[in-house]
Amino acid sequence: KFLIFAYFGVVHLLSLCSGKPIYKNDVSKRTFQEVKEEIASYGDIAKAIINLAVYGKAQNRSYERLALLVDTVGPRLSGSKNLEKAIQIMYQNLQRDGLDNVHLEPVRIPHWERGEESAVMLEPRTHKIAMLGLGSSIGTPPEGITAEVLVVTSFDELQRRASEARGKIVVYNQPYINYSKTVQYRTQGAVEAAKVGALASLIRSVASFSIYSPHTGIQEYQDGVPKIPTACITVEDAEMMSRMAANGIKIVIQLKMAAKTYPDTDSFNTVAEITGSKYPEQVVLVSGHLDSWDVGQGAMDDGGGAFISWEALSLIKDLVNVSNYSLVMESDAGTFLPTGLQFTGSEKARAIMEEVMSLLQPLNITQVLSHGEGTDINFWIQAGVPGASLLDDLYKYFFFHHSHGDTMTVMDPKQMNVAAAVWAVVSYVVADMEEMLPRS
Numbered sequence: 001k002f003l004i005f006a007y008f009g010v011v012h013l014l015s016l017c018s019g020k021p022i023y024k025n026d027v028s029k030r031t032f033q034e035v036k037e038e039i040a041s042y043g044d045i046a047k048a049i050i051n052l053a054v055y056g057k058a059q060n061r062s063y064e065r066l067a068l069l070v071d072t073v074g075p076r077l078s079g080s081k082n083l084e085k086a087i088q089i090m091y092q093n094l095q096r097d098g099l100d101n102v103h104l105e106p107v108r109i110p111h112w113e114r115g116e117e118s119a120v121m122l123e124p125r126t127h128k129i130a131m132l133g134l135g136s137s138i139g140t141p142p143e144g145i146t147a148e149v150l151v152v153t154s155f156d157e158l159q160r161r162a163s164e165a166r167g168k169i170v171v172y173n174q175p176y177i178n179y180s181k182t183v184q185y186r187t188q189g190a191v192e193a194a195k196v197g198a199l200a201s202l203i204r205s206v207a208s209f210s211i212y213s214p215h216t217g218i219q220e221y222q223d224g225v226p227k228i229p230t231a232c233i234t235v236e237d238a239e240m241m242s243r244m245a246a247n248g249i250k251i252v253i254q255l256k257m258a259a260k261t262y263p264d265t266d267s268f269n270t271v272a273e274i275t276g277s278k279y280p281e282q283v284v285l286v287s288g289h290l291d292s293w294d295v296g297q298g299a300m301d302d303g304g305g306a307f308i309s310w311e312a313l314s315l316i317k318d319l320v321n322v323s324n325y326s327l328v329m330e331s332d333a334g335t336f337l338p339t340g341l342q343f344t345g346s347e348k349a350r351a352i353m354e355e356v357m358s359l360l361q362p363l364n365i366t367q368v369l370s371h372g373e374g375t376d377i378n379f380w381i382q383a384g385v386p387g388a389s390l391l392d393d394l395y396k397y398f399f400f401h402h403s404h405g406d407t408m409t410v411m412d413p414k415q416m417n418v419a420a421a422v423w424a425v426v427s428y429v430v431a432d433m434e435e436m437l438p439r440s
Contacts, residue, residue, distance in 0.1 A: 030435065032351065038433060039355040046359035046425045049315055053421035054363070054414075058318065062311035062420050063413035065093070066304060070297040070408060077294040079111025079265045086290055087268050090310075094272040099313055101275070104268035111265045112136055114294065115258025119202070119231065122146070123252040124244070131202065131231045132216040132295060132403075133259045134186060140229045144256035145169065145199050151238075151245040155185075155192050166197030169253050171233070173204050173242040179398055182206050183217070190230035191222045200229045200255050204238035208398040212236050215403045216293050229257045274313055276431065284431040285328040286312050286423060287376055296406030300397070304411060304419070305331030305390070311416075312424040326436040328381065329427060330374030331390040335419040336412070338392045340367025341426065345386030348438040353388070356429050365422055367391070384439040388426070390419060 052058045069086060076083040087104070094102040112135055119129040150168045152158045158170065170193040174185045183206050193201040205215035214232045221227050241251055270290065276282070288306030292298020308331055343353050350368060357366045372388045373381055381387040392415075400406045430437060 032348075035352055035433075035435075036355050039352070039359070039429065042359055042429045042432070045319070046429065047362060048319055049424050049428065050360075050362055050421045052319060053311070053315055053424060054417045058311070058315060058420075059417050060413040061314070062304075062307045063411060063416045065310070066299060066307040066411065066416075067408050069307075070299045070303055075294045075296060075298050076290060076292045077113075078109045078291050079113075079262065079267075080294070083291050084267065087270055090270050090290065091268075094270070094310070097272075097310075097314055098317065099272035099274060101271070101273045103271050105271060107267055107269055108264040109267040109291075110136075111262040113260055113262070115139065115260060117231065117257045117259070118254075119233065119256075120254050121241075121251065122254055124249050127237075129202075129233055129237050129253070130212060130214050131233050131255075132214040133229070133231045133257050134190075134203070134216060134219040135293075136219055136221065136261060137190070137230045137257065137259045138227045138261075139257045139259040140200070140255055142256075144254050145229065146252065146254040147199050149241060149245070149251040149253055150198070151242050151251075153242070155188075158192055158196060162196040165193065168198055169255065170196075170198040170201045171204075171238060171241050171251075172201065173238040176206065176208055176235075179206060179208075179401075186217050186232065187220050190219055190228050191225050193230075194226045194228045198228060200231075202231055202233045202238075202253070202255070204235055205232045205403075206398070207235060207401065207403070210235035210399075213403045213405055215398075215401060216295060217402045229255060229259070231255070231257065272310070272313060274316060282326055282436055284326050284427050285377070285380075286427050287328070287330050288332060289376060292406070293402050295402070295404045296400070297408060298406060299408045300334050300400055300406045300410045301402065302332045304335030304416060305333075308335055308390075308416060308420040308423050311420040312427050315420065315424040316428050326433075327386050327388060327427075327430045328377040329388045329390075329423070330377045331419070331423065332374055332376070333389065333394060334392055334397045335390070335416050336392040336394070336396065337415045338363075338365050338390055338419050338422045340365060340369055340391045341422070342369050342372040342389045342391045343386070344370070344372035344381055344388075346438050346440045349386045349440075352437060353386075353426075356426055359425055359429065360422060363418060363421065365418070386437045386439065390423065392419065 114133045119131040121127040189203045286309040
């Protein structure tokens with residue numbers, strides 16, 4: 001099979017044809033014991049990859065490559081000149097690395113710009129509020145929106161107090177439970193506020209910890225509902241206004257946003273390959289996204305994931321000759337110390353992946369958990385292709401996610417070495433095995 005590595009522009013997917021299984025009717029003629037023995041035979045090469053990535057001449061390589069890009073290019077918002085500059089740099093880097101079939105695939109991507117923005121509390125005192133407009137938000141009129149604030153802690157409370165919301169700025173001070181449950185306030189907060197007549201919405205940042213840092217992200221409007229400006233504010237300011245409101249204190253805010261959405265623009269997926277010698281039509285895909293939000297450096301989200309994917313191919317190219325999509329893999333949740341692999345696929349495929357992960361025993365990283373889906377690989381997973389995502393220690397991830405704090409300072413070269421080793425071992429073994437992973 002061949003290994004293919006892709007930087008996705010935003011969420012646009014590669015449209016390569018899938019290969020055929022090498023056994024009839026998608027049913028293997030081999031016993032599971034035979035598959036286990038084949039996987040076990042990769043023990044030496046797995047150790048060699050680990051040693052090269054973690055202890056050998058390749059250690060810190062992915063970190064240093066990433067630092068060079070994000071320090072010189074900076075954040076890479078979809079539709080921005082920075083993103084296109086980064087794509088061209090990566091195209092040249094991959095060619096210099098000697099990988100196969102390095103090419104750019106044209107795609108159309110969203111183009112939104114935040115422009116100048118500010119939020120100031122005018123009553124009960126003057127206080128400049130740290131804020132970041134949310135992706136796809138409209139702007140305010142040039143003079144801004146000045147209005148009294150209604151503070152709520154949930155959508156249910158907003159509905160109960162709907163009669164109070166008209167003509168006001170709704171501030172959400174929802175508690176952080178976890179990202180998947182709490183992010184609904186960022187994505188849907190403006191729509192729910194608009195339904196009850198609010199002029200704008202300010203959402204407490206979806207963050208597990210804060211040092212007065214707003215966290216941006218995408219929000220979604222809804223057909224038939226008026227569009228209102230929306231932004232995130234810090235945990236500290238949301239809680240402060242909640243305390244004020246609980247004491248019956250009137251709060252007035254002036255919000256100014258010059259945000260604007262432009263027509264979709266041209267961009268590229270950046271692709272490189274290692275072509276297999278025996279079944280070159282079959283594919284194992286490793287990937288990350290090169291774009292980022294327009295704050296910080298986009299080092300953690302998702303520079304690290306993109307660069308360990310490149311590193312996986314570099315490690316394999318340095319060590320071995322690699323012999324339809326057998327597996328698609330995405331790293332888009334940081335590259336802190338890995339704890340295992342999240343996987344989505346059939347039970348037979350999962351059992352094989354558990355054996356593959358056992359090769360990482362020298363690193364004590366052998367878990368195979370559920371939910372391997374990822375934004376950029378779901379296209380294939382929904383078609384039955386097994387999918388995997390890197391699972392790492394997320395304790396600090398949402399401290400920095402989509403904020404000015406997402407910089408190289410967050411990244412740890414030793415942890416990136418380990419993440420790259422995991423990515424390389426899994427992708428190589430699955431690519432080189434005699435049979436493709438069984439499909440769902």
